[in-house]
Amino acid sequence: MSAELKSAPRELTFSQAINEAIRLEMRRDPTIIIMGEDIAGAAGRAHLGMVDAWGGPLRATRGLITEFGAQRVLDTPVSEMGFVGAAVGAAMTGLRPIVEVMFVDLIGCCYDQLLNQAAKMHYVTGGQVELPLVVRTAYGTYAGKTRTYGGGAGAQHSQTLYSVLAHIPGLKVVVPSTAYNAKGLTIAAIRDNGPVIVMEHKFLGSAAKGAVPEEAYSLPIGRAEVVRQGRDVTLCGIGRMTHVCLEAAEALAREGISAEVVDVLTLAPLDEATILESVKRTHRFVVVDEDTPTASMGRDIAARVAENAFEWLDAPVKAINAPETPVPFAAVLEALYVPSAERVLGAVREMLS
């Protein structure tokens, strides 16, 4: 999936691509504001020459305050329920707010504003109210092969939790996986007239680098993408897990197994058609999800495949999730927690044996 582009791409990180997406949209539309905790930092200290101390916990909002000023780039006190609620009210009355909930683990503090207010406002008002709201939130662990140590952020700063958002009718939930699609989906989220949650994986924030065109472009919400073609099995990834799927597909290729990889990109509304078409080509299906298994997106997608593509399947569907535990602290345990390419390989080998 790619937009029609005029400019030559440069290499940006995932976080830089999101920064550029927000910046370009804020230049285009003065009704866009952005709010969150330390999205700039050092609020009110400009007289001491201190501005933009943080630029967001993942530096994704760096430089916005110097370009757009404190009227449109609002550092908030620690009050997720309050400022997400204010964003809902602002979205009802002429602004297009982007809010940052620092980590998805904090979503409990403002869950009502998402599940009861933002998600349902258009419906319960009979379409009177549009709600152009973007909620950006970081998720997942930092654990990875490039790190000697794990992320170590523990049980309340490492979760995935997108299933509790995708579950609510009315919320769109996007899960970009590359710098390119992070920019395109963030712009699409900002231009959408309803609430969209953008899930930003902490590890990908700096680790995912790639070619990103300079101009603004939007990628369709609700569209999955086949990112590698194959014949023997479909590996379906969510966010960072798409990279795990690609890694597994590479290893499988060396064993003579041809794996297709589908990057889900949007969890709600889910692009069932692209996933089912892939299964009809490969006849085997594995979905990889960093979330815990019960009521997860992984199992939901697996269930949809089992229900709608049963006659095409040569083997039972398989959902690979994190274990049914909180995220552990110790690096050795955290590495076991996050679904790995090895687990995917094991599942595929068993399926084909």
Place this chain on the structure above:
Amino acid sequence: MSPTRDSIPREHLLWMWERLTLIREFEERLKWLVETGVPAGPVHYYTGQEAVAVGVCGALEVTDWIASTHRGHGHCIAKGADVRRMMAELYGKATGTNGAKGGSMHITDVSIGMLGVNPIVGMGVTHAVGAALSSKVRQSTQVAVAFFGDGGASQGAVHEAMNLAAIWTLPVLFVCENNGYADATPVEYAVPIKNIADRGAAYGMPGVVVDGQDAIAVWLAAAEAVHRARTGHGPTLIECKTYRYYGHHQGDDPHRYRTLEEERAARDRDCIKKFREWAVADAVLTTEELDAIESKNRSLIDEAVRFAEQSPLPAAGELYTHVYVAGPR
């Protein structure tokens, strides 16, 4: 200069009387309809508190915003909502304010700045703060009002909202309708201080206590707070001491948690009775004028009920519409 009781224009007093009695008539009729079998879902009658909605909304322009509570019919009518479409919404008819997708606890009319009845206690308060932020960012002169109850006063969202409004100097009024009860919990149990208005001090904003049975007193306090907000001086907390005449909702028997004497004392201070006595005694309005308006309101509600009864039910396909907002801009 602050307005005074004597400086209120006659037309404004007539408007107040018209709205006070229209809310009363709407709620009393609705209560009768519900008790005789109209399935309106859970309803929270506003009866007894009319002076608060009318006093506050009387100080607003149609372009200003209000965010309401679960007990919101009075706020809707005071802000100017069409009682026919409100009644149709309660009947679950396609002609309702929300196309029958909301019901009593979601009545909304953005065309008159009514951002919604909201049954998650305290959450609407944050929306009013967002509307005030919108006004400030867009450099508009609009102000926003957040209604909440003595129950909502204990909700974290309300405190977060007051803090945000204060640090950002937003044009918003926090109107606490202290009717004495959150469901079946008396305010003196849930709130450790006598006046919720005192909490304004914690957020560096004025906190004012007003007799919520006196529409004019409420109007005067609201007008001053609106002036403050519109001139860039930030939020005000106004606590209106009032009383709800019935239970928390249509199925609640309040005599399991309060006494008849207390109810009688509250009804002695009835806001409509008080307004009439004052207006006639001061020869501002005549008995004939007041009676004529009450009689007209009865006809309006007759018509609203007829309109609701005769309106069509929503089409089955409406179940699936308005889940997502259609299309990017």
